[in-house]
Amino acid sequence: MESPAPTTRASSPPPAAGWSLPGIGLLKGMAVTAVNMIQSYYRKDRMTTVQYPEERAPISPNFRNFPFLVYDGDNMAGLRCTACSICEKECPPQCIYIVLDRDENGKSLKRPKVFDIDVSVCMNCGICAEVCPFDSIYMDGQYELATGDRFGGLLFNKETLARSTDYHAQLRPLEAAEVAARRKAEEEKKLAAQAAKVAKAKLEKEQKELKAKEEQEKGTGA
Ligand code: SF4
Ligand code: SF4
Numbered sequence: 001m002e003s004p005a006p007t008t009r010a011s012s013p014p015p016a017a018g019w020s021l022p023g024i025g026l027l028k029g030m031a032v033t034a035v036n037m038i039q040s041y042y043r044k045d046r047m048t049t050v051q052y053p054e055e056r057a058p059i060s061p062n063f064r065n066f067p068f069l070v071y072d073g074d075n076m077a078g079l080r081c082t083a084c085s086i087c088e089k090e091c092p093p094q095c096i097y098i099v100l101d102r103d104e105n106g107k108s109l110k111r112p113k114v115f116d117i118d119v120s121v122c123m124n125c126g127i128c129a130e131v132c133p134f135d136s137i138y139m140d141g142q143y144e145l146a147t148g149d150r151f152g153g154l155l156f157n158k159e160t161l162a163r164s165t166d167y168h169a170q171l172r173p174l175e176a177a178e179v180a181a182r183r184k185a186e187e188e189k190k191l192a193a194q195a196a197k198v199a200k201a202k203l204e205k206e207q208k209e210l211k212a213k214e215e216q217e218k219g220t221g222a
Contacts, residue, residue, distance in 0.1 A: 061172060064139035066119045066156070067128050068163040076162050080136035083112040087128035087137055095121035096128060115158040119145065135179050141171055 040046040050057045072078035083100040101113035126139050140163070147153035169176040 059141045059143075061174070063141050064126055065124050065143055066122055066140050066145070067117060067126075067137050067161065068140045068167075069115065069137055069158060069161045070135065070165060070168055071162055072165055074164075076159065079111060079158070079162060080134050081112050081115060081158075082110045082134050082136070083108075083115070084134070086131050086133065090127050090131045092125060092127065093121045093123055095119070112158055115161065117156050117161060118154065119156055120150070120154040135183060138168060138172070138175070 036046050036048075040048075070080050072080060083098050085098050085100075088094075088096040088098045095118040097114065097116040097118075098112050099114035101109040101111045103109055124139070129138050145154075165176065165180070169180075
């Protein structure tokens with residue numbers, strides 16, 4: 001009986017097709033670095049650093065740090081925030097503080113009397129901007145916020161947080177355009193519903209008046 005062929009340990013695989021001398025990859029890397037360094041003297045796109053603060057590198061559209069509040073129109077009277085407090089409840093480190101503004105009878109004015117964010121605690125997560133149902137709060141790209149005032153200097157109130165819709169459009173054009181288009185569509189829908197309601201009420205009134213007139217004529221004829 002023929003005995004099975006003895007098993008042997010797998011031998012090392014043959015060198016791959018791209019096999020090369022040790023150190024070649026390092027030399028290639030250094031060549032790329034050298035080309036970048038030389039070209040950086042005459043090609044702007046090869047520069048990986050800028051002369052800050054005289055120059056500032058453009059920030060990525062996705063860069064974010066602290067939130068800001070948006071207002072429509074020219075001033076803070078157009079703040080979209082309704083002081084619903086959803087962002088305050090959802091903020092993980094609880095660094096948002098909101099007080100609802102009320103009239104003398106205690107009725108809600110649907111706007112914040114106080115809206116503070118302690119940016120020394122804010123962790124830049126963006127959850128406030130995600131949960132806001134009124135398109136009122138977005139993440140800013142402003143990063144030069146250093147201050148020697150550890151407390152007051154880093155506690156931003158609604159005046160400090162307020163930004164115009166133009167600012168939003170410049171900072172994040174795609175996001176701002178999408179929000180503006182959606183808000184416009186919602187406003188048009190709301191106006192159309194109001195117009196339909198007014199037309200329906202008018203029709204019902206006319207029918208009622210007509211019916212009353214007919215009944216009156218019937219009564220007179222009898
Ligand atoms: S970005 Fe995050 S941590 Fe900062 S205020 Fe918004 S929810 Fe709070
Ligand atoms: S920013 Fe938005 S979620 Fe926060 S209180 Fe104002 S409306 Fe509500």
